[in-house]
Amino acid sequence: MSRRFRLSVRHADPASVDPMPDEELSAPDDEVATGGQAEAPEAPEAAEVGPLDSLAPDSTDFSGDSPVSEKANPSEKITVADGVALMAAYRQAVLSWLAEDGYPMNVEVEIEVKTSAGTIRFSEPPGFRLAPGMQVAITGSYLRLLPDGGFEDRSHVTLWGLASARPRGRFSVSPTRVWASGEIDEPPAAAYVRRVPQARRYFDSLSAERGIPIGPTLSTGLALSRLLRTPVASAAFAPVLLGLAVAVRTGRIDFVSAAATVAALAAAYLGVSLAAGLLDLLHVRGGGRRPGDKPGGLDVAGTAVFRASALTGAALGWLLVAAALAVFVLGTRGSPELIVITALGLGLGLAEAVSPDLSGRGLGEVAAALSFGPLLLLGTYAVQSRGSLPPEAIVLSIPLGLIAGLTAFMRTAPNRPGDARAGRRTLATMVSESVAVRGFELVAALAFISVVAGVVAGVLPIPALVALLAAPLARRIRGDLSREYDRPSALAAVVGWGFRLQRNFGLLLMGGYALTIADQMVLARTPFLH
Amino acid sequence: MPALSYPVARLIDAALVGDLTVIDSTGRPIVYEMVPLLWGDRIFMTSSVLDSAKIAHIKANPRVSFSITNADAIGTFIGKVTVQCDARVSEDDLHSGWERLLDNWKRKDRTTIALRNERYAYPLVFERVLIELTPRRTWFWPDGRTDQPPQTTIAAEVAR
Numbered sequence: 001m002s003r004r005f006r007l008s009v010r011h012a013d014p015a016s017v018d019p020m021p022d023e024e025l026s027a028p029d030d031e032v033a034t035g036g037q038a039e040a041p042e043a044p045e046a047a048e049v050g051p052l053d054s055l056a057p058d059s060t061d062f063s064g065d066s067p068v069s070e071k072a073n074p075s076e077k078i079t080v081a082d083g084v085a086l087m088a089a090y091r092q093a094v095l096s097w098l099a100e101d102g103y104p105m106n107v108e109v110e111i112e113v114k115t116s117a118g119t120i121r122f123s124e125p126p127g128f129r130l131a132p133g134m135q136v137a138i139t140g141s142y143l144r145l146l147p148d149g150g151f152e153d154r155s156h157v158t159l160w161g162l163a164s165a166r167p168r169g170r171f172s173v174s175p176t177r178v179w180a181s182g183e184i185d186e187p188p189a190a191a192y193v194r195r196v197p198q199a200r201r202y203f204d205s206l207s208a209e210r211g212i213p214i215g216p217t218l219s220t221g222l223a224l225s226r227l228l229r230t231p232v233a234s235a236a237f238a239p240v241l242l243g244l245a246v247a248v249r250t251g252r253i254d255f256v257s258a259a260a261t262v263a264a265l266a267a268a269y270l271g272v273s274l275a276a277g278l279l280d281l282l283h284v285r286g287g288g289r290r291p292g293d294k295p296g297g298l299d300v301a302g303t304a305v306f307r308a309s310a311l312t313g314a315a316l317g318w319l320l321v322a323a324a325l326a327v328f329v330l331g332t333r334g335s336p337e338l339i340v341i342t343a344l345g346l347g348l349g350l351a352e353a354v355s356p357d358l359s360g361r362g363l364g365e366v367a368a369a370l371s372f373g374p375l376l377l378l379g380t381y382a383v384q385s386r387g388s389l390p391p392e393a394i395v396l397s398i399p400l401g402l403i404a405g406l407t408a409f410m411r412t413a414p415n416r417p418g419d420a421r422a423g424r425r426t427l428a429t430m431v432s433e434s435v436a437v438r439g440f441e442l443v444a445a446l447a448f449i450s451v452v453a454g455v456v457a458g459v460l461p462i463p464a465l466v467a468l469l470a471a472p473l474a475r476r477i478r479g480d481l482s483r484e485y486d487r488p489s490a491l492a493a494v495v496g497w498g499f500r501l502q503r504n505f506g507l508l509l510m511g512g513y514a515l516t517i518a519d520q521m522v523l524a525r526t527p528f529l530h
Numbered sequence: 531m532p533a534l535s536y537p538v539a540r541l542i543d544a545a546l547v548g549d550l551t552v553i554d555s556t557g558r559p560i561v562y563e564m565v566p567l568l569w570g571d572r573i574f575m576t577s578s579v580l581d582s583a584k585i586a587h588i589k590a591n592p593r594v595s596f597s598i599t600n601a602d603a604i605g606t607f608i609g610k611v612t613v614q615c616d617a618r619v620s621e622d623d624l625h626s627g628w629e630r631l632l633d634n635w636k637r638k639d640r641t642t643i644a645l646r647n648e649r650y651a652y653p654l655v656f657e658r659v660l661i662e663l664t665p666r667r668t669w670f671w672p673d674g675r676t677d678q679p680p681q682t683t684i685a686a687e688v689a690r
Contacts, residue, residue, distance in 0.1 A: 195580035
């Protein structure tokens, strides 16, 4: 498999790279690009330039002379030859060595990279004395300046080796170790997850040093919010509330079962979120890393804010409450339709939240579309109607499901390099950029068109058209998706807009139904075209 | 003589990033890109606990050097500099101690504001250690030509 490493080079040799700032360098094989030390695969470093930046060797594990280093993803290795190839894009680099006074010294030098020989040559910097045979580090780095200030896309490669003297004050280094990192290949969420164990080790070490427990300061509210995946909450509750809204509008509302339905959903949501957090916690404690991490859970659990036993008890408790409420609702308002919908919904919801298997087979988007569209909305309505499902509820569930499917796709899109390496075949790993962008356009357009079509057909109330106010946001996301698709870290920010689209779309539809119900109740009108 | 001459201080103040070099337990130099935040004669930087390996290096050996070499990172300024420093880490208030540097940091990197808004999403990013560098010796290339000998400055307390 051939992989390409996007590298923009500041001191690039004009003969070897394109002068465009976003030059792409072909990596010699699939193991190139960026990486940390093989001996310290989870020793990312220094949030100095930005909170989620480079990898770096870990002091505790940094030893040995292996010519192979490891990337952020443990399955991806970078060899010294790869590092030399990356260094070849630089004309100047920082030469570092340990000076006689015990301090490190840095001087920028012009370098000459002999890729075929695997060596780097440079002249002794004027004013300094290098001892032949001394160990040196050579670092090439890049950052891309942003037009409105700041920077992004930092990357660097460091090669270590012994400096051999050559004639005329020249030195040659045949590197034996490499460390490279870059922001382009790894989205912030994945980088964050990968580094949580290092943070834990740091806190453990500091606690031992001070003799008191020291950990991260997280407000309970923030921690709970992370654990309970609040961005997903609106997606879960919008179809339920819309199902109830249709029931109210059609005069089929039963307030006791409606309250029980909402309570059951809330309990199930809490239970599933806590269970997912627990699984993430156990996963991290077991030393595993999940390249295609999911929002919520992992980082909070990883900070040991919550204990596994507490999470287990709470998850089980809420799931039992949800089960009891579900039994009550099914017992009092059950129907064959509701039983089928409930079984499908619970199965898909649990599989999507707890297991990566569905999304790993390219079915995550379909599962999300079904769960957060038809199943929740129709299930809620079926409780009220004791089984009958009118066209209004069915049509209303379609755009909700489509938008939920889009959001699910966007969640996995930034992680597609890691997912692909880990063998997870998410939909994003299966389609090209153009297909992804056009697919987004098509599905988003279908969502809005289905609302309009429903209104024109007289199935949906006219005020439902307020959902079209979310169209500009979808357009903006489409633009961002197209622009940032190859930059996972930037694309990760677009995911937040996806959640916003889902939330706003649901809220607008609810607003439309509130107007419709008010119109019916206050003015005794039925705001439908037919 | 001040630890940092005016042109050097101005260069560090302007630089978006620089190269912090620490020494590991085997004597190997390791270079990290850091945002330098100048405060008087001291250079400050911060490191997330997620990226704390360098902190262990510094605590084991506080002798470091810091360089400005990236011409892209200094805007219209010219010049390159390497500052030999004694480093100290402050871990007393990981949650908010670094916020004293926020205004200076924002000036260099507006995306910090956006990142800070992401505190919700990435809480450990903002548990940060402060690193304080006290300059002791400076090598300065005013025209940025490191193929020429540098100007060397030794801090008064070191020279004594």
